Amino acid sequence: MRDADVAIVGDGIAGLTCALACARRGLQVVLVGARSTAAASHASAGLLAPSIAPRPADDPAQRFLVAARDGYPAWLDVLAEESGVEVTLRLGLLEADSGRFHERDGAVDVPALLEALEVAISRRRITRLATGARAVEREGDALVVETPARRITARRLVVAGGAWAGALNGLRPALPVRPVAGVTALVRGEPDLPHVLYGAGGYLVPRGDALLVGATARDVGFDARITDGDRTSLGAIARKLHGIDAGLLEGHALGFRPMTPDGLPLLGVDAHDPRIVYATGYSRNGILVAPLAAACVAALVGGGEPPAPIAPFAVDRFASSEAGR
Ligand SMILES: Cc1cc2nc3c(=O)[nH]c(=O)nc-3n(C[C@H](O)[C@H](O)[C@H](O)COP(=O)(O)OP(=O)(O)OC[C@H]3O[C@@H](n4cnc5c(N)ncnc54)[C@H](O)[C@@H]3O)c2cc1C
Numbered sequence: 001m002r003d004a005d006v007a008i009v010g011d012g013i014a015g016l017t018c019a020l021a022c023a024r025r026g027l028q029v030v031l032v033g034a035r036s037t038a039a040a041s042h043a044s045a046g047l048l049a050p051s052i053a054p055r056p057a058d059d060p061a062q063r064f065l066v067a068a069r070d071g072y073p074a075w076l077d078v079l080a081e082e083s084g085v086e087v088t089l090r091l092g093l094l095e096a097d098s099g100r101f102h103e104r105d106g107a108v109d110v111p112a113l114l115e116a117l118e119v120a121i122s123r124r125r126i127t128r129l130a131t132g133a134r135a136v137e138r139e140g141d142a143l144v145v146e147t148p149a150r151r152i153t154a155r156r157l158v159v160a161g162g163a164w165a166g167a168l169n170g171l172r173p174a175l176p177v178r179p180v181a182g183v184t185a186l187v188r189g190e191p192d193l194p195h196v197l198y199g200a201g202g203y204l205v206p207r208g209d210a211l212l213v214g215a216t217a218r219d220v221g222f223d224a225r226i227t228d229g230d231r232t233s234l235g236a237i238a239r240k241l242h243g244i245d246a247g248l249l250e251g252h253a254l255g256f257r258p259m260t261p262d263g264l265p266l267l268g269v270d271a272h273d274p275r276i277v278y279a280t281g282y283s284r285n286g287i288l289v290a291p292l293a294a295a296c297v298a299a300l301v302g303g304g305e306p307p308a309p310i311a312p313f314a315v316d317r318f319a320s321s322e323a324g325r
Contacts, residue, residue, distance in 0.1 A: 002153045004030040006301050007145045009133045009168060010160030012041035013286055014279045016117040017294035018158050020082075023124040025302045030152050031121070032145060034132040038224045040162055040286060043184050043255030045205050045214040046110040048072055048288045049093055051102040052198060061264050061312040065285060068292040068308075069104065075291045076108070082123065085116035090206055096199030096241055107196050107205045110287060133161075135169035136276070143275055156301045158277045163222075163256035165266075165280040172270065176318045177281045179222050179256035183230040184214040186251040187244055202237030204244075213238045213249060217257075226252050259283045260318075267293050267313035269300060277301055278315045 006022050008015050011033020019031045050065035057063075076087050093105035121128070135146045136157055145152040159165050159175075166175035188210045197204040205212040214237075216230045235246025258281050260266060266281035279297045282289055296306035 002142055002155060004028045004127065004152065004154040006030075006156040006158060007032060007143065007152050007154035008158040008160055009033075009136075009145060010158075010162055010165065010280070011035055012039045012160070012162050013044075013114070013117075013290040014162065014282060014293070015158070015160035016114070016121060017290040018160055018279050018297045019126050020117060020120055020124070021291075021294035021298035022158075022301055023121070023126050025298050027298070027302060028125065030127045030129065030145075030154065032129045032131060032133045032147060032152065034164075035130055036162075036164070038181075038222075038254055038256050040182070040255035040257050040282075041110065041114060043182060043215075043253040044110050044287050045184055045203065045212055046108040046113070046207075046287050047093070047105070047196060047203065047205065048089075048108060049102070049105040049196070049198070050285075050288065051093070051105045052095075059312075060309055064292065064308055064310070064312065065288060068289045071292055072108065079116050079120060083116040083119035085112060085119055087112045087116050088208075090195065092195030094195055094197055096197055101195075105196070107207070108287060109207055113287070133168060137170055138273075156275050156277060158279055158297055158301065160279040162280060162282075162286075163258040165258060165278075171276070172272070172315075175266070175278075175280075176260055177258045177266065178219070180259040181216075181218040181220070181223060181254055182214070182257055183216045183226055183234065183252055183254045184212055185231075185234045185249040185253070186210045186212055187238060187248045188250070190242070190244055190248070193242070197241050200237050200240035202234070202241070204238065204241050211238075211242070211244075213244075219259075222256065224254055224256075226254050230254075257283055258286070262317075265289055265293060265313045266315045267296060267310045268315055271316045
């Protein structure tokens, strides 16, 4: 007998949203997550900003990003009903350098969002396992996820492990996701900003009674140290954007962005085993894409049509360049 219709490996925004979306479709879900302190989701600024460095408006990937942003308010309303947790979404983003204002971009309060997802999940029949999954194996028509505590059998597997997704044994050999470390920090007691301020190589995001300052980027593997360079960079961004004294920055947090070569998600079924669905590689836009991506994943797992085209995110789109490496 199987433990679940679908096993989901990864407990950041990708795994949580996929678990909830699958449960909403009536699927029985086991969610396996190692709760990494360097998960990208916990350090994230929560910008919903497809207008920054946009691709052409008719580019299918850009259309997905815009649809993800525009669907957020309604999705948060449903989440609030399910969880009882209100999540603030601040609309409006000002590009400090050009003066361009994007009224539909903005930022979501990520800690509140993660809390709302946790509560909503706890109210569903979702089995949570706080452990690391080591490998996936095939047993007949079932998939078996190996953890130190137990083996989980499921009809489908969703790979949502963020920057660690490629470490799950038994998957395609070279999942094109690498960790890019990023650090954010908070400033308290500064005047509130009415909107996101973007420029000077970073941004300021109003979050509760604080401002979040972001973000650094280091492409050196899984090095989770917060360096003097990170602190100096964030201090400079805060000073240039809003005249904030660098000494006021506190609560520095580091996360590993799950980066793909083109900065777009890996979303869709495995080319060799359609029972495996990828929801990873969300790169710099994971908070933005997660709800719409999860709806697509739930449709794939449940045997339906994704609500948005996901062809630009095909998992094997780098196949020929991988072969040449
Ligand atoms: C500093 C910073 C700022 C950012 N700002 C923004 C922003 O403004 N807007 C935006 O949209 N995005 C932003 N991002 C990107 C966004 O945060 C990420 O794309 C997103 O959080 C990735 O979510 P995830 O669930 O895939 O990965 P993660 O949040 O990293 O979670 C992965 C989880 O899966 C677990 N896991 C992995 N493998 C296994 C396994 N085998 N077994 C069990 N558990 C496993 C890990 O332990 C971890 O807890 C930012 C990221 C950073 C670092």
